[in-house]
Amino acid sequence: xxxxxRPSLTALGAALLSLLPLQALAAEPxxxxxxxTLITVDPDQPDAFSGYLQVGDDxxxxxxxxxxxxxxxxxxxxxxxxxxMVAPGFLSAHSHIYMSPLRxxxxxxxLYGWFRAWDYYLRHTxxxxxxxxxxxxxxxxxxxxxxxxxxxxxxxxxxxxxxxxSQPQGAPTQKPGPYEENQIKAKLDSGLRFVNSxxxxxxxxxxxxxxxxxxxxxxxxxxxxxxDPQYLADAIxxxxxxxxxxxxxxxxxxxxxxxxxxxxxxxLESPNAVPEQQAKFAWYDEAGALGPDFIFGHFIHVNDExxxxxxxTGARMSWQPTSNGRLADGIADVVHYQELGIPVAVGxxxxxxxxxxxxxxxxxxxxxxxxxxxxKASAMSIQEILYLHTLGSAKVLNIDDKVxxxxxxxxxxxxxxxxxxxxxxxxxxxxxxxVLASSLRNLKEVWVGGEQVVNGTEILSFDEKRIRExxxxxxxxxxxxxxxxxxxxxxxxxxE
Numbered sequence: 493x494x495x496x497x498r499p500s501l502t503a504l505g506a507a508l509l510s511l512l513p514l515q516a517l518a519a520e521p522x523x524x525x526x527x528x529t530l531i532t533v534d535p536d537q538p539d540a541f542s543g544y545l546q547v548g549d550d551x552x553x554x555x556x557x558x559x560x561x562x563x564x565x566x567x568x569x570x571x572x573x574x575x576x577m578v579a580p581g582f583l584s585a586h587s588h589i590y591m592s593p594l595r596x597x598x599x600x601x602x603l604y605g606w607f608r609a610w611d612y613y614l615r616h617t618x619x620x621x622x623x624x625x626x627x628x629x630x631x632x633x634x635x636x637x638x639x640x641x642x643x644x645x646x647x648x649x650x651x652x653x654x655x656x657x658s659q660p661q662g663a664p665t666q667k668p669g670p671y672e673e674n675q676i677k678a679k680l681d682s683g684l685r686f687v688n689s690x691x692x693x694x695x696x697x698x699x700x701x702x703x704x705x706x707x708x709x710x711x712x713x714x715x716x717x718x719x720d721p722q723y724l725a726d727a728i729x730x731x732x733x734x735x736x737x738x739x740x741x742x743x744x745x746x747x748x749x750x751x752x753x754x755x756x757x758x759x760l761e762s763p764n765a766v767p768e769q770q771a772k773f774a775w776y777d778e779a780g781a782l783g784p785d786f787i788f789g790h791f792i793h794v795n796d797e798x799x800x801x802x803x804x805t806g807a808r809m810s811w812q813p814t815s816n817g818r819l820a821d822g823i824a825d826v827v828h829y830q831e832l833g834i835p836v837a838v839g840x841x842x843x844x845x846x847x848x849x850x851x852x853x854x855x856x857x858x859x860x861x862x863x864x865x866x867x868k869a870s871a872m873s874i875q876e877i878l879y880l881h882t883l884g885s886a887k888v889l890n891i892d893d894k895v896x897x898x899x900x901x902x903x904x905x906x907x908x909x910x911x912x913x914x915x916x917x918x919x920x921x922x923x924x925x926x927v928l929a930s931s932l933r934n935l936k937e938v939w940v941g942g943e944q945v946v947n948g949t950e951i952l953s954f955d956e957k958r959i960r961e962x963x964x965x966x967x968x969x970x971x972x973x974x975x976x977x978x979x980x981x982x983x984x985x986x987x988e
Contacts, residue, residue, distance in 0.1 A: 519548030523904075523942055524567035529922050531579040532556065532898040533883045538875060540922035545578060547904040551721065551941030556898060573908070577926055580898050581639025581905040581938065582851035583885035586756065586789050586810040586839025590622050590646045590675060592629030593963050594844040603762040603819050610844055615650055616973045617966075619669025622646055624962040626675045629843055630682035631951045631959065636849050636932055638840065639905040639940050640685040640886070640895050642756065642810075644729045645675045649693045664695050672708050680722055683945045683953035685905070687889055688712075689727040689756060694735070698743055705747055721903065721941060724891045730757020730781075730789075738775035745781035754785040754890065756810065760798075761790035761821050773798050782807050787837070787888060791829075792822040799832055808835040808888045811880070813858035814850075815841035826880075827862050827871050837888035838881040852931045855881055859927075874927040908937035 525545040530537075546555040546565050555565050591610065598609030617625065633641055648671030652662025672690050679686045690708060692701050709726060717723050728747050732740045748755050757776070760769050770793070776782055782805035791809040802809075811826050826836045838858065840849045855877045862872040886896025895903055909930050911919055916929040938946035945953045 519550040519552065519554060521546055521554060521565075521567035522549040522569065523547040524561065524565065524570045525573050525578060526561060526570060527575060528573035528578040529575055530556065530898065531577060531878075531923060531926055533580050533879055534897050534899050535883075540577075540926075542575070545898065545904070545906075547942040549942075551903055551943065553898060553900050553902055553904050556900060576936070577907075577909040577911065577922060577930075578898070579907050579909065579926060580882045580896060581907055581940070582637050582881050583837070583889070583896060584633065584638050584641040584840040584849075584851070585787075585837030585885040585889055586644075586812055586841055587629075587633070587641040588644045588646075588842030588844075589629035589633065589641060589679070590625045591842035591844040592632055592849075593625050593967055595847045597844060602764070603821060604764065606819055606845065612974055613967070613970050614646070616970045616977075617646075617648075619648060619667075619671045619674050621966045621970070622648070622671055623674035623678045624959065624966060626678035627682055627954065628959055628963050629849075630679050630684040631954055631956065632843060632849055633840075634682065634684055634938055634940070634953065635946050635949060635951055637851055637907045637935050637938055638684075638849065639938065640687075640724065640891070642687040642727070642839065642889055643675070643679065643689060644756075645672055645688065645690045647671060647691045647693045649691075649695070664693055666693065666695055673711060676712065676717065676723070680717070680720060681954065683722070683940050683943075685722045685724055685895060685903075685940065687725045687727050687891065688723065689729045691729040691731060692743055692747060694740065694743070698739075698746070701743055702747055702750065706751065709751060721894075724894060725754070725889070726751070727754045727756060730755045730759070730776075730786075732757055732772050732776060733759050733761060733769055738772075738778065741772075741775040741779040741781055745776075745779040748781060748785060754787060755781060756787040756789050758789045759791055760788070760793040761816075763793060763820075763822055766793045769793065770795060770798065773801070777801060777805075784808070785890075789839075790816065790821060790824065792816065792824045799829070799834070802834055803832050808837065810837040810839050810885075810888065811858065812839045812841040812846075813861055814854045815845040817857065817861075818845050818847070823861055823865060825862075825865060826858075827866055835884070835888050836880055837885035838877075839885075850932055851881055852927075855927060874924055878923070878927050904939060904942040906939050907935060908939075909934050910936050 529540055530543050531540045541558045543558040544561040548554045594610045598606030648667040648669060649664045651664040676688055692705060712718055730744050744755050784806040786807040788809040811824050830836055840846050840854055843849050859872055859877045863869050883896035886892035895905055911925050911930050911934055914933055919925045937944055
C-alpha cells in the first residue's frame, strides 16, 4: 500500500501558503504535445482536428488549439505525436472494481444466479484480499483507457441471496476488517480517479447505519484523502431493488440529505418480478430521494409513469450495455430516455460481468444495440456514444468541471491511440475510425494528470508482477476454503 500514508499540511503551513501571491501558485508548463489528432469531446469542438495540447505541472490542461502552438506555448518536454489520436480518458459511471479477479463465473445464468456464482468465492475474502482485488481491477481499468470510475465498493458483509425481490434477504453479518478503507487505499495506490460509493448495509438501527457511513467520511477527511485529486467525490450505493421494505429508501434519502452525496441505485435491472420492482419506485419518491443527485443504475424495465416522474424530478440514469447483454437483463432504451430529457451516463459495470473491461467494445455494443432497436442508424451517432462514455458520464456524476473532455482547466487525463498499429486502414474521418475501428490493441498510452501510467499494456503506476502473485496466492486459498466448506456440507449430509 505504497501511496496511502502521506503527510498533511499543518495549520501553520496552510496559513503560510494562503499568504503567497496567486501567481506563485500558478502552474508551470510541463508537457506539450504537437501534431496530434485531437478528439476533445468539447461541445465547442465537435470535430477532430490537428493541433497541440499543453499540460501544466499541476496535471491540468493549460492550452489546446488547432495547428502549431504559438511561440509562447512551450514546455520542457515536447512530443511530436505524428498524427496519433489523443482523446479524453473514458469514464465508467457504474463499476464494481473489487470484482476483477472473479471473471467467467455464472456464464450461463441470469443476474441472481450470477450473484451466487461469485459469492461462492467472495464470501471467503479478507479485507486484505479485497485491497488486492481492488488494485487488480483499478490497474486493469487504467490499462484499458478508463481513467475515472464510479465505484460501488464491497462492504464485507455476508448475506444469503434470494431470487425474489419481494422477499427479505438473509440477516446480514459484518466480517471483521477495514474493507471500505482498503478499497479506497487501493484505488489511490493505482492512480485511478474515482467516486467512492459504499453500500449502506442494514445492520443495526438507522442511526447506526448512517453513523458507519459518516465514520468512513470522517476517516477519509482526517487522512486528508479528500484533497487527493484522484478522490473526486463520495456517494452511496442504493439497494432498494434488492430489499423488501421502504426502510431502505428512507435510510438512503437521509444519508443523501445529511452528507450531501449522490445516490446511484441498481434499479429495474433484472427481468425477475418486474411488477414488484416497479412498485418500489414509489418508495424512493415518498422518501424524497429523487432529484438531480439520484442516478438509476441499469433502469431497464420501466413504465411510462416511472419515466414521467424521473423527468419531473431531474433524476438520471447509467447504462451498462455490455453487462446487460451478458446477464440477459434486457435493453435500456436510452435513446427514448434522452428524448424525454433524462441525462444518461455509461458504465463498464464490473469485470466479472463484462469479463473484458473494454470501453471501445462497450461503446459499440451500446451504439449498435440502439440502432437495432430503433431500426435506423441515426438513432445514435458516433459523437453521441463517445460523449456518453466521457463527458456525458462526467456531467451525470457532477464531476464535469474536472474530467470528461480535453478542455483548459481540466485534468490532463488522455489516451494515445494509433489506428495504424495494428493497421485499421486509411483514416477518412478520425472520429469514425476512433469509435468504430479502434480497439484496445490500438491503445498505446494512458495518461492521468499529465503523467503516463500505461505504456502499451505495461502498467507504470504499480508493480504488476506483484499484483499477479498476490491475486494468485489469495484466490488459491479462497478456492480451497470454498471447496473444504462444500466437502464439510456433504459430509454432514452423509452423516445425517
